[in-house]
Amino acid sequence: MNFHKRVDHLAIPTIRNDPFQWPRPCLSSGKTQLLGVFGDPIAHSLSPVIHNLALSHLDLDYHYLPFHVTPEHLPQAVHGFRILGGKGFNATVPHKEALVALMDDLSDAAIRTGAVNTVSCQDRLIGHNTDGHGFLAALRDMRPDFPQGGKALILGAGGAARSVLSALLTTSIEAIFLANRTEERAQALARFFAPHDTQRRIQPMALVVDQLPWREITLLVNTTSLGLKGETTLPVALHRLPADAFVYDIVYGPQGTPLTRLAQRHGLQTMDGMGMLVHQAAAAFHLWTQHEMPIAIIKDHLRQRANADRQKAD
Numbered sequence: 421m422n423f424h425k426r427v428d429h430l431a432i433p434t435i436r437n438d439p440f441q442w443p444r445p446c447l448s449s450g451k452t453q454l455l456g457v458f459g460d461p462i463a464h465s466l467s468p469v470i471h472n473l474a475l476s477h478l479d480l481d482y483h484y485l486p487f488h489v490t491p492e493h494l495p496q497a498v499h500g501f502r503i504l505g506g507k508g509f510n511a512t513v514p515h516k517e518a519l520v521a522l523m524d525d526l527s528d529a530a531i532r533t534g535a536v537n538t539v540s541c542q543d544r545l546i547g548h549n550t551d552g553h554g555f556l557a558a559l560r561d562m563r564p565d566f567p568q569g570g571k572a573l574i575l576g577a578g579g580a581a582r583s584v585l586s587a588l589l590t591t592s593i594e595a596i597f598l599a600n601r602t603e604e605r606a607q608a609l610a611r612f613f614a615p616h617d618t619q620r621r622i623q624p625m626a627l628v629v630d631q632l633p634w635r636e637i638t639l640l641v642n643t644t645s646l647g648l649k650g651e652t653t654l655p656v657a658l659h660r661l662p663a664d665a666f667v668y669d670i671v672y673g674p675q676g677t678p679l680t681r682l683a684q685r686h687g688l689q690t691m692d693g694m695g696m697l698v699h700q701a702a703a704a705f706h707l708w709t710q711h712e713m714p715i716a717i718i719k720d721h722l723r724q725r726a727n728a729d730r731q732k733a734d
């Protein structure tokens with residue numbers, strides 16, 4: 421028998437020679453540490469892909485698993501994860517705000533945002549929020565000088581808008597128009613941020629296209645969930661934006677999103693939410709492992725994977 425052929429046949433593909441082989445083979449040692457993400461739903465989450473790819477690339481002895489946790493079981497899930505010795509976890513919809521009350525300590529970003537997306541389990545449970553950092557870091561990858569002054573229009577006032585507002589308030593942006601389908605939600609968010617918004621930069625309003633100040637806007641950010649499933653119904657008037665306006669959709673897709681594609685047809689510079697997703701993950705990864713996530717490799721893998729999924733669907 422040809423020994424080499426047999427070994428080839430039995431070889432376990434690794435992420436380095438087969439980037440689409442997921443999940444990676446479970447080769448736990450006795451010291452493997454547990455990371456994860458809690459959400460409801462959770463199966464769609466790319467966080468396990470991102471973190472396991474980074475862990476594998478850096479040869480770190482951790483596993484990152486998705487956990488389907490319903491809102492009524494969140495306190496028990498947090499307690500159980502900690503008892504089992506978990507090192508840390510991320511949280512996605514709908515847990516980010518509820519986690520605040522379950523933490524022993526909160527980072528400044530978590531306090532400012534009123535939401536937790538990353539938990540470190542040490543002697544105490546520490547709640548962080550890395551979404552705002554992810555939002556700005558991705559923006560500055562593309563526009564290092566941005567935003568310097570100027571005015572932003574944020575569409576949506578849900579959990580993601582909280583992180584975007586919290587991040588933009590740390591910049592020199594002059595005004596932030598916060599437009600939401602349900603206007604009261606935008607007003608409630610402006611009230612929440614009032615203590616950090618001493619210059620009253622946030623102006624809540626209803627998402628009514630003809631009433632929005634398009635001609636003044638230098639940064640348009642979509643934080644609504646529209647576009648996630650390819651919907652093109654987001655009410656916008658991109659032709660009224662200045663030619664140098666930047667369009668940032670925090671939703672992401674294989675070839676951008678309906679909004680970024682539309683904005684490109686208007687000659688505007690755009691970015692989707694893939695960079696934000698990877699940067700918020702990288703900040704959480706660093707909190708848990710003290711290692712830098714290989715961001716360029718992860719982004720490249722996610723784009724290839726999304727393209728492969730799209731080709732399969734066509």
Ligand SMILES: NC(=O)c1ccc[n+]([C@@H]2O[C@H](COP(=O)([O-])OP(=O)(O)OC[C@H]3O[C@@H](n4cnc5c(N)ncnc54)[C@H](OP(=O)(O)O)[C@@H]3O)[C@@H](O)[C@H]2O)c1
Pocket residue numbers: 513551554575576577578579580581600601602605627643644645646648670671672693694696697698700
């Ligand atoms: N790239 C990243 O790293 C990242 C991070 C976080 C979130 N996200 C994405 O951000 C999006 C929003 O997440 P979220 O947590 O903020 O969700 P959320 O709390 O459920 O908020 C959803 C927002 O979308 C608005 N909306 C929903 N359907 C609408 C419609 N038909 N017309 C107009 N507005 C509509 C809602 O308005 P109402 O208040 O009127 O319902 C609300 O403002 C999701 O697609 C999520 O995947 C991306």
